[in-house]
Amino acid sequence: MGQNDIPLRQGTSYTLSFSASASRPVTVKAQVQLSKDPYTATFTQDIPLDAEQRYTFTFSSTLDTEYGQVSFHIGGDPEPWVFRLDDVSLLGGDPLPRYVPDTGSRVRVNQVGYLPFGPKRATVVTDAAGPVPWQVNNRDGVTVASGTSTPRGSDTSSGQRVHTVDFGEVTEAGAGAGAGYTLTADGQTSYPFDISPTLYDQLRSDALHFFYVQRSGIPISDELAPGYGRPAGHIGVPPNTGDTHVPCRPGEGDYALDVRGGWYDAGDHGKYVVNGGIAVYQLLSEYERTRTAPGRARTGWATASCAFPSTATAYRTSWTRRAGSWSSCCACRCRSASPSRGWPTTRCTTTSGPVCRCPRTGTTRRAICIRRPRRRRSTWRRRPRRPPGCTRPTTRASPRAA
Numbered sequence: 001m002g003q004n005d006i007p008l009r010q011g012t013s014y015t016l017s018f019s020a021s022a023s024r025p026v027t028v029k030a031q032v033q034l035s036k037d038p039y040t041a042t043f044t045q046d047i048p049l050d051a052e053q054r055y056t057f058t059f060s061s062t063l064d065t066e067y068g069q070v071s072f073h074i075g076g077d078p079e080p081w082v083f084r085l086d087d088v089s090l091l092g093g094d095p096l097p098r099y100v101p102d103t104g105s106r107v108r109v110n111q112v113g114y115l116p117f118g119p120k121r122a123t124v125v126t127d128a129a130g131p132v133p134w135q136v137n138n139r140d141g142v143t144v145a146s147g148t149s150t151p152r153g154s155d156t157s158s159g160q161r162v163h164t165v166d167f168g169e170v171t172e173a174g175a176g177a178g179a180g181y182t183l184t185a186d187g188q189t190s191y192p193f194d195i196s197p198t199l200y201d202q203l204r205s206d207a208l209h210f211f212y213v214q215r216s217g218i219p220i221s222d223e224l225a226p227g228y229g230r231p232a233g234h235i236g237v238p239p240n241t242g243d244t245h246v247p248c249r250p251g252e253g254d255y256a257l258d259v260r261g262g263w264y265d266a267g268d269h270g271k272y273v274v275n276g277g278i279a280v281y282q283l284l285s286e287y288e289r290t291r292t293a294p295g296r297a298r299t300g301w302a303t304a305s306c307a308f309p310s311t312a313t314a315y316r317t318s319w320t321r322r323a324g325s326w327s328s329c330c331a332c333r334c335r336s337a338s339p340s341r342g343w344p345t346t347r348c349t350t351t352s353g354p355v356c357r358c359p360r361t362g363t364t365r366r367a368i369c370i371r372r373p374r375r376r377r378s379t380w381r382r383r384p385r386r387p388p389g390c391t392r393p394t395t396r397a398s399p400r401a402a
Helices: 203-213 273-292 313-336
Strands: 002-008 013-022 026-034 041-049 053-060 065-073 083-092 121-125 133-137 143-148 150-154 161-166 182-185 345-350 366-370
Touching: 013 026, 013 041, 026 053, 041 053, 065 083, 161 182, 203 273
Parallel strands: none
Antiparallel strands: 002 065, 013 053, 013 083, 026 041, 026 065, 121 161, 133 143, 133 182, 150 161, 345 366
């Protein structure tokens, strides 16, 4: 057994180290050699093995090759035996090159793009002490703006010396995403960027898609969220135990709750009652405002133009309403079932352990946490109760918000 393609330099000192043992006394051969014909060896050593021991050998290479091999020859014994090998290292030779990350062009622009009449600024990473000339070219290579940069000294977070460029005078929109504007300064050219009034038109739909893919306890359809489809997670289906009976963290309580549903808050698949409540409000507010607020065109939720989470408006409407009930029911279960002197259960988190990308396959234990009251007085104001059956949108639109 061994490892191929190890570079060796002639005349260079190397140290071979490893830990090895055998189930009965035997002798094996450790060797450093060419990994191809004629398999010339530069180091050979017979190793008597029994109980586990650490071995270290130093030698000077007689080979100059990119095809070296470290090998252990253990065959030839007519009786079976067990060979154990660990912590093998070969140190020496050329120092490893310093890793230099590829950070792209030193001219840093907003690659999402810029609004025609909004601010347009860029950063140039440079050691130049004084201003450097810059120019903005369109997709045809025609210069549409030029000037000199403003030195800003050392950036606190990165430690790099930077200049800024302001090209707000460029207001002509491009022909679409990636229209091909580029900024050149200090011998470097930025990645292409766009100038357009529609840069953020997709933002609302993208935000709604995020609410969908973060759901806990339901399957995510790859048809609705391409690339993010997965089975339902944390519903009591192996390999994870689910959120049907989650105990408190040690020292915080002696009860368990059913906390299925809600939204995953981050990569560790934790769920927070406050954040889930905000998510419910945001979705229902968007639904109510778009459909009923005065002065708003009946688009988005009211028609099929907002394709989320289905192309059918009726399904979108029912999904939003169900989203509210899912998380609010989870919050009600947490509050009503908490025998912790009235202190509310605020979150469900994973305990220490590896984090799995897919919620369904995670095996890390989960626990619920309690929010204890702070030593301060809260004030509140009683609001008049609405008559039964009276509802109204959570927000009102300005008369000018047409």
